[in-house]
Amino acid sequence: MQNALDRLTHLLGKLPGLGPRSARRVVLHLLKKKESLFLPLIEAMHDTAAMVKTCSHCGNLSVMDPCEICTDARRDGAVLCVVEDVADLWALERSHVFRGRYHVLGGTLSALDGIRPEDLRLASLLQRVACENVQEVILALGATLEGQTTAHYIAEKLQAEGIAITRLAHGLPVGGELDYMDDGTLKAAFQARK
Amino acid sequence: MQNALDRLTHLLGKLPGLGPRSARRVVLHLLKKKESLFLPLIEAMHDTAAMVKTCSHCGNLSVMDPCEICTDARRDGAVLCVVEDVADLWALERSHVFRGRYHVLGGTLSALDGIRPEDLRLASLLQRVACENVQEVILALGATLEGQTTAHYIAEKLQAEGIAITRLAHGLPVGGELDYMDDGTLKAAFQARK
Numbered sequence: 001m002q003n004a005l006d007r008l009t010h011l012l013g014k015l016p017g018l019g020p021r022s023a024r025r026v027v028l029h030l031l032k033k034k035e036s037l038f039l040p041l042i043e044a045m046h047d048t049a050a051m052v053k054t055c056s057h058c059g060n061l062s063v064m065d066p067c068e069i070c071t072d073a074r075r076d077g078a079v080l081c082v083v084e085d086v087a088d089l090w091a092l093e094r095s096h097v098f099r100g101r102y103h104v105l106g107g108t109l110s111a112l113d114g115i116r117p118e119d120l121r122l123a124s125l126l127q128r129v130a131c132e133n134v135q136e137v138i139l140a141l142g143a144t145l146e147g148q149t150t151a152h153y154i155a156e157k158l159q160a161e162g163i164a165i166t167r168l169a170h171g172l173p174v175g176g177e178l179d180y181m182d183d184g185t186l187k188a189a190f191q192a193r194k
Numbered sequence: 195m196q197n198a199l200d201r202l203t204h205l206l207g208k209l210p211g212l213g214p215r216s217a218r219r220v221v222l223h224l225l226k227k228k229e230s231l232f233l234p235l236i237e238a239m240h241d242t243a244a245m246v247k248t249c250s251h252c253g254n255l256s257v258m259d260p261c262e263i264c265t266d267a268r269r270d271g272a273v274l275c276v277v278e279d280v281a282d283l284w285a286l287e288r289s290h291v292f293r294g295r296y297h298v299l300g301g302t303l304s305a306l307d308g309i310r311p312e313d314l315r316l317a318s319l320l321q322r323v324a325c326e327n328v329q330e331v332i333l334a335l336g337a338t339l340e341g342q343t344t345a346h347y348i349a350e351k352l353q354a355e356g357i358a359i360t361r362l363a364h365g366l367p368v369g370g371e372l373d374y375m376d377d378g379t380l381k382a383a384f385q386a387r388k
Contacts, residue, residue: 004245004257008238014231016223017216025210028281030239031246031255037208042239044202045224049232051198052225061225063198087222 057128059104059121061086069093069102076100078135082125082154084108084142092140100138103128108146109153117153125154129161136164143170251322253298253315255280263287263296270294272329276319276348278302278336286334294332297322302340303347311347319348323355330358337364 005027013023030038054060055067062068069075079100083089089102105120129137137158141147155165170188172181181189199221207217224232248254249261256262263269273294277283283296299314323331331352335341349359364382366375375383 004238004241005255008235008242011231011235011238016219017212022211024281024284027242028255028279029210031242034243037205038239038243041202041205042236042243044198044205045232045236045239047198048202048221048225049228049236061199061222085222087218090218 057124058102059086059106060089060102074099077132079138080125080128080132080134080136081138081140083140084147084150088140088142098138100136105141105150108141108144108150110146120150122154122157126157129158129163134163136166139165139167141167143168251318252296253280253300254283254296268293271326273332274319274322274326274328274330275332275334277334278341278344282334282336292332294330299335299344302335302338302344304340314344316348316351320351323352323357328357330360333359333361335361337362 009020009023009027012018012026013020015023018026030041051063052061053063053065055062055065055070057066057070060067060069064071076099079098080103081092081098081100082103082105083092084105084107086104089104092098092102103121103125105122105125107115107120109115109117109120128134137154139151139154141151151167158165169192170185171192172178172185172189178186203214203217203221206212206220207214209217212220224235245257246255247257247259249256249259249264251260251264254261254263258265270293273292274297275286275292275294276297276299277286278299278301280298283298286292286296297315297319299316299319301309301314303309303311303314322328331348333345333348335345345361352359363386364379365386366372366379366383372380
């Protein structure tokens, strides 16, 4: 192997889900499909690196700033969905369940990793709630210790605003089997039964 | 999601080992590590696409043609190792077991997939054996039906040359446990016991 190939294999091996072995497979696959895959992929990467930026308003990734969700007049500005990460925003968008606006925190509070309130997009969240006539804030954070701590922190900060603060329901995932669920999920699903 | 992001996610999802979900994770990871990973990766891909070509002599992938193995005077030109694919050549190089030269077929004969002798780098193999004073040809092809058919075909073609034709030994992989082995492997290992 040569320098260019070595370097490419090394960098591909750093991507999530790929290791040294699969990185080599990817390199060979790319070289085999140079016209149909390799060159278009380079172009798409180039475009993405050059054009995609973080929306200064909500924290989404987009070629526009503010992003197309923030500028879409058909979306309901009265409901603000707070998510941890852009991946969560994309997941909610794919589910077509929500037609309001988003606010991406960029992480969760974590004493262990030293992530404090000022490291997250929290000040701009409070400002948006104060200025944008928001009536409901949905705290769509993960059901982890950090996610719930962060949700609690935000709920406290927003208490004085007199708006509805909601969280996603806990329970069995749709299609989930009982005997694969952990105790916490079973307990939450039982307590929230209706 | 936008066009540039959509296109990149779509193309990444076509890579071996990645699907739509992991492609999205890769895109977000790249955008988070723009300076340290995304931009160097684009550069390495660009370099690879521009510089790496197939060695016209042996079929290896390299920035040089003929490649560094073909031009390395310290390697033994009397032993030629025939492999199916560049991945196999790389695997043998990593094991440091072989110091001769290679010939990459670019596939195996397959009636099912319609791969005939003229679709492989076979004519140049016969020519190399005839012209390069080769004394041994190692048929390092996979222990599959296609690999063994191809090895048999090549061995027949080379019979008249009066050179040694060898194949890799079959048996238990080092570290392999008996009860995980298929019948064919166990049989081969038994018959080749020493």
